[in-house]
Amino acid sequence: MSEKRVLIVGGGLGGLRTAEALRANGFIGEIAIVGDEEFQPYNRPPLSKAALSSDLSHEELKFRQRDSVADVKWILGSAAEKLSADTQEVTLADGTSHTFDALVIATGIRPRLLPIPGPTQGLHTLRTLNDAQSLKAEIKPGSNVVIIGSGFIGCELAATATKLGATVHVVSLDAQPMIMPMGADLGAAMRKRHEEKGVTFHLGHTVAQFNGETQIESVTLDSGETLPADVVVEAIGSVPNTEWLRDNGLNLENGVLVDSNMRAVGSSIPIYAVGDASNHPNKFYGDQTRRIEHWNMPTETGKRAGAALAAELTGSELPTDDFFALPAFWSDQYEFQLQSYGLPGSASSSKVVSGELDGPCIVEYFDSSNKLCGVIGIDTVKELMPYRKKFLAGMQS
Amino acid sequence: MSDQLSLGVVSDVPVGTARQFEVDGDLIVVVNTTEGMFALEDRCSHSDVALSEGEVDGCLIECWLHGSAFDVRTGIPTSLPAITPVKTYPVFTDVTDPNSPILITKGTN
Numbered sequence: 001m002s003e004k005r006v007l008i009v010g011g012g013l014g015g016l017r018t019a020e021a022l023r024a025n026g027f028i029g030e031i032a033i034v035g036d037e038e039f040q041p042y043n044r045p046p047l048s049k050a051a052l053s054s055d056l057s058h059e060e061l062k063f064r065q066r067d068s069v070a071d072v073k074w075i076l077g078s079a080a081e082k083l084s085a086d087t088q089e090v091t092l093a094d095g096t097s098h099t100f101d102a103l104v105i106a107t108g109i110r111p112r113l114l115p116i117p118g119p120t121q122g123l124h125t126l127r128t129l130n131d132a133q134s135l136k137a138e139i140k141p142g143s144n145v146v147i148i149g150s151g152f153i154g155c156e157l158a159a160t161a162t163k164l165g166a167t168v169h170v171v172s173l174d175a176q177p178m179i180m181p182m183g184a185d186l187g188a189a190m191r192k193r194h195e196e197k198g199v200t201f202h203l204g205h206t207v208a209q210f211n212g213e214t215q216i217e218s219v220t221l222d223s224g225e226t227l228p229a230d231v232v233v234e235a236i237g238s239v240p241n242t243e244w245l246r247d248n249g250l251n252l253e254n255g256v257l258v259d260s261n262m263r264a265v266g267s268s269i270p271i272y273a274v275g276d277a278s279n280h281p282n283k284f285y286g287d288q289t290r291r292i293e294h295w296n297m298p299t300e301t302g303k304r305a306g307a308a309l310a311a312e313l314t315g316s317e318l319p320t321d322d323f324f325a326l327p328a329f330w331s332d333q334y335e336f337q338l339q340s341y342g343l344p345g346s347a348s349s350s351k352v353v354s355g356e357l358d359g360p361c362i363v364e365y366f367d368s369s370n371k372l373c374g375v376i377g378i379d380t381v382k383e384l385m386p387y388r389k390k391f392l393a394g395m396q397s
Numbered sequence: 398m399s400d401q402l403s404l405g406v407v408s409d410v411p412v413g414t415a416r417q418f419e420v421d422g423d424l425i426v427v428v429n430t431t432e433g434m435f436a437l438e439d440r441c442s443h444s445d446v447a448l449s450e451g452e453v454d455g456c457l458i459e460c461w462l463h464g465s466a467f468d469v470r471t472g473i474p475t476s477l478p479a480i481t482p483v484k485t486y487p488v489f490t491d492v493t494d495p496n497s498p499i500l501i502t503k504g505t506n
Contacts, residue, residue, distance in 0.1 A: 043477060046478060050477050050480070061477065064459070328462070382446070
C-alpha cells in the first residue's frame, strides 16, 4: 500500500494538534501544512496583552511541537484559494497546487470589517503577530485609541492600551461589554472595572465616519459625537475563512458542518474540519452543532479529527462515540482573571453564588430548563475547578 | 534551617509523568524526567491551576488550562501567559531504585 498524503490547510493550533493526533494514532504517511502567515503555529491570546506591551518574537510565541511532527512539510506564506474536491487538490494564492488523499480544514477565522467611510491609515485589526506588532508601534502614552467592539479582544485591548498610558474609547452597539458570553450583569460589572481604570464606553453606538486626509484623526459616531483618534481598532467579531471551499458540496452556512468525527457532512472523500471554522456536534451542546472560538477547541477538535482520519486512512473503524469537549475560555484584563466553563452565553438566567460582582466572584448560568449550562468566575480559577469536574462528569454519564 | 520531607517513592512517579503530593498543606508536584526527578510548587504562576494535571514533555510541564510550559529544572516559564517562575525544591533520591524515597528540602530560602 502506498503512503497516503494528508494536506492540512491552516497553520494555527488546530492544524498542528491534528497533525500530532494523526501521528499519535499511527498515521505514518506524509503530512503537509499550508499556512497563509509566514509563521509556524503560535499562541494568539498574548497578542492582545503581552505582545502589545513588550517586544515578542514569533520564537517566544511559537507552540512547542512534538517530535512526532518533525517531518511535517510546511508550506507557509500563501493562503488557500480554491479547493477542488473532484481532483483532490488545493490551489494557493501563489498559484501552486497541492494534491491530497485527505484534507483537513483548519483555516480558522479573520476579523469582521465594517464598511466605514473615510481614510484607513491608523485603522487596525488584531488577529496575527504582524497585526500586534504594527499596533504596538502606534499605541503610546497619550495616544487616543478608539476600539470598535466590546467583546473579549476589544476589552483586552482596552485594558492593555490603558495600562500603556493611552486614552481609550470603546464604541459598541452592545448594551454592555462582553454581553454575549457573560450576560448583562457581569458585563456591566466589567464595564465599571474598565471605567475605574479610565476607559470611556459609548454603548449602543457605532462609528459612522473616519475623519482625516490619509491618516485617521478622529471618528464620528452615529450620535454625531466626534472622538479624537490616533489609532482605531476594529474588533467586532470574526468570520470563518471558508470562501475557498465553495462549490464542493460542503455545508458552509456557519463554518464547515462536520459530524462528531469532525468529518465534513456529505463528503465522499476524507475531508475534516477543526478549530474555529468547524461547526461540529458536541454532547455538551445537546442537539445543536456549534462553531466555538475558544482557545481549547482547536486542540479538542484536532485530537478527534486526527484519531478519526488516521482510522479512515488505515481502513480501521472510525470512532462511533459522541464527541464531547467542555468549552472553556479565559481572559486577563488589568489584574483581573476571568475564567469560564460551559456555555454561559446560551443561558436564560444567571445567579451570583459567591462573592460580589465588583470583587472576586462566581456566577452560575442556567438554560431555559433551569439546568446549569455554564459558569464564570473572576479571580476564582481554583474555586471553579469543581464545576469543570461536574460538567465533565455530566457529559460522561 | 530547612526540613527534609519524604514524598512517596520513585515508583510512584514513572518517567514522563507528574504527581501531586500534599505536605503540610502545601501542594508540590514531583516530575520524573530522563534527566532526573524534580519538585515544584504545584501551582501555575499565571492562574491558580495545578501543574500536576498538565502534560510532561522532556523537562517541560505544560499547564493544561492556558498552555504555559515551565522548565521543571528551574521553574522558569518558557511560554506565555505565565511570566514569573514557580518555586522549585531540591530533590534527593535514587531514581535507579524504585523503592527509593523521594526526599525534598523545603528550606526557608
